[in-house]
Amino acid sequence: xxxxxxxxxxxxxxxxxxxxxxxxxxxxxxxxxxxxxxxxxxxxxxxxxxxxxxxxxxxxxxxxxxxxxxxxxxxxxxxxxxxxxxxxxxxxxxxxxxxxxxxxxxxxxxxxxxxxxxxxxxxxxxxxxxxxxxxxxxxxxxxxxxxxxxxxxxxxxxxxxxxxxxxxxxxxxxxxxxxxxxxxxxxxxxxxxxxxxxxxxxxxxxxxxxxxxx
Amino acid sequence: xxxxxxxxxxxxxxxxxxxxxxxxxxxxxxxxxxxxxxxxxxxxxxxxxxxxxxxxxxxxxxxxxxxxxxxxxxxxxxxxxxxxxxxxxxxxxxxxxxxxxxxxxxxxxxxxxxxxxxxxxxxxxxxxxxxxxxxxxxxxxxxxxxxxxxxxxxxxxxxxxxxxxxxxxxxxxxxxxxxxxxxxxxxxxxxxxxxxxxxxxxxxxxxxxxxxxx
DNA sequence: GAATAACTTAACCATAAAGTTAAAAAATAC
DNA sequence: GTATTTTTTAACTTTATGGTTAAGTTATTC
Numbered sequence: 001x002x003x004x005x006x007x008x009x010x011x012x013x014x015x016x017x018x019x020x021x022x023x024x025x026x027x028x029x030x031x032x033x034x035x036x037x038x039x040x041x042x043x044x045x046x047x048x049x050x051x052x053x054x055x056x057x058x059x060x061x062x063x064x065x066x067x068x069x070x071x072x073x074x075x076x077x078x079x080x081x082x083x084x085x086x087x088x089x090x091x092x093x094x095x096x097x098x099x100x101x102x103x104x105x106x107x108x109x110x111x112x113x114x115x116x117x118x119x120x121x122x123x124x125x126x127x128x129x130x131x132x133x134x135x136x137x138x139x140x141x142x143x144x145x146x147x148x149x150x151x152x153x154x155x156x157x158x159x160x161x162x163x164x165x166x167x168x169x170x171x172x173x174x175x176x177x178x179x180x181x182x183x184x185x186x187x188x189x190x191x192x193x194x195x196x197x198x199x200x201x202x203x204x205x206x207x208x209x210x211x212x213x214x
Numbered sequence: 215x216x217x218x219x220x221x222x223x224x225x226x227x228x229x230x231x232x233x234x235x236x237x238x239x240x241x242x243x244x245x246x247x248x249x250x251x252x253x254x255x256x257x258x259x260x261x262x263x264x265x266x267x268x269x270x271x272x273x274x275x276x277x278x279x280x281x282x283x284x285x286x287x288x289x290x291x292x293x294x295x296x297x298x299x300x301x302x303x304x305x306x307x308x309x310x311x312x313x314x315x316x317x318x319x320x321x322x323x324x325x326x327x328x329x330x331x332x333x334x335x336x337x338x339x340x341x342x343x344x345x346x347x348x349x350x351x352x353x354x355x356x357x358x359x360x361x362x363x364x365x366x367x368x369x370x371x372x373x374x375x376x377x378x379x380x381x382x383x384x385x386x387x388x389x390x391x392x393x394x395x396x397x398x399x400x401x402x403x404x405x406x407x408x409x410x411x412x413x414x415x416x417x418x419x420x421x422x423x424x425x426x427x428x
Numbered sequence: 429g430a431a432t433a434a435c436t437t438a439a440c441c442a443t444a445a446a447g448t449t450a451a452a453a454a455a456t457a458c
Numbered sequence: 459g460t461a462t463t464t465t466t467t468a469a470c471t472t473t474a475t476g477g478t479t480a481a482g483t484t485a486t487t488c
Contacts, residue, residue: 247475248476249475249476259476260478263476263477263478268476268477
């Protein structure tokens with residue numbers, strides 16, 4: 001009577017990781033409960049230990065998957081802009097919106113920073129390889145702008161990436177304390193447009209003036 | 215033989231809060247252990263419950279104290295700069311360095327954001343009152359620059375504060391994942407100088423161009 | 429100087445947490 | 459059709475956790 005229920009280990013793992021990702025993002029590593037994760041999956045607690053050994057092993061696989069999904073998604077940008085200026089402008093906007101869309105990922109990153117990234121470090125090359133594309137995108141973009149005369153040389157691509165990332169990330173991860181302290185006007189529709197435009201203006205300015213910080 | 219050990223409830227409370235602040239900043243709310251906090255204080259676990267009721271009560275008092283100390287310290291800036299430009303430049307640098315110096319506070323803020331600031335919200339006016347000065351400082355500074363013709367009108371002071379805060383905060387709170395992903399060059403002495411200078415340049419640019427984002 | 433309130437100590441408790449055991453069943457591979 | 463891998467179930471163990479009890483001590487108040 002009960003359906004045969006075909007086996008699918010990959011799907012079981014995927015399902016566990018999906019739920020675990022939500023629970024860790026919501027409650028942090030120490031705050032998350034293995035029992036709760038188990039209850040929410042379509043399988044049992046035993047299977048979590050079967051596939052991931054322990055809570056930490058599960059958490060680390062969640063991190064790997066989250067970063068991989070994020071970078072894959074970022075790599076799918078590539079519009080066909082008319083100029084380097086336009087491309088950079090789009091890139092900043094994209095990043096800003098992207099961070100908003102992936103709040104769960106942002107929370108995992110914030111949590112891992114509280115752990116001083118010791119779990120990402122433990123992953124070694126399995127992690128750092130994934131990120132190479134992120135800086136390369138903006139490096140290429142900036143080079144093209146310098147070549148066309150739109151930007152001035154001297155900026156460091158990683159520093160530009162840092163700058164864009166800082167604004168887009170803070171906007172999501174510090175939203176709650178900022179609102180509690182200073183009101184939520186900056187998180188109104190108009191407020192968010194303003195902040196995004198400020199980010200675009202500032203980044204264009206930095207790219208155009210080049211290395212004024214020698 | 216044992217010294218009389220004079221009573222000093224305020225000192226006992228202060229001591230508990232100091233240790234608790236370190237433990238919560240290090241491990242988060244769920245990760246922190248009341249037993250560990252108790253062991254590290256000069257008093258006993260019972261006194262924590264005597265003064266703060268429970269773990270959450272202790273955590274909330276830690277937040278109150280941390281924000282108060284931070285704002286008091288910020289309010290003690292007031293140098294005597296020659297121009298509004300110089301004043302804004304100094305303010306950005308100060309903020310940038312300040313966040314670096316108060317890593318523990320930054321960690322508490324990050325942790326409270328993971329909790330969606332529900333504990334700050336629960337404090338109500340006891341919290342929001344403390345922050346009024348922070349935006350007022352930059353608002354005044356910007357007004358003076360507009361009056362002197364150095365800046366153009368139209369910027370929102372809270373948005374400027376958000377902008378400066380974003381860069382200075384991300385630099386500290388996302389240090390570990392950023393380094394793990396993109397290398398630690400931006401956290402070398404030279405790298406940090408560059409980032410700080412980028413922040414100054416960008417903020418000056420925004421203040422000078424005023425409301426290009428209507 | 430007795431009463432009272434503030435404070436201290438350490439043993440104790442109930443619960444909840446991560447993780448395990450063990451036995452069996454079902455699907456798949458060979 | 460035998461061996462292997464995957465999956466299920468549920469009870470169990472160990473340890474650590476937040477929180478409490480209860481008795482005692484010290485300063486302060488009257």
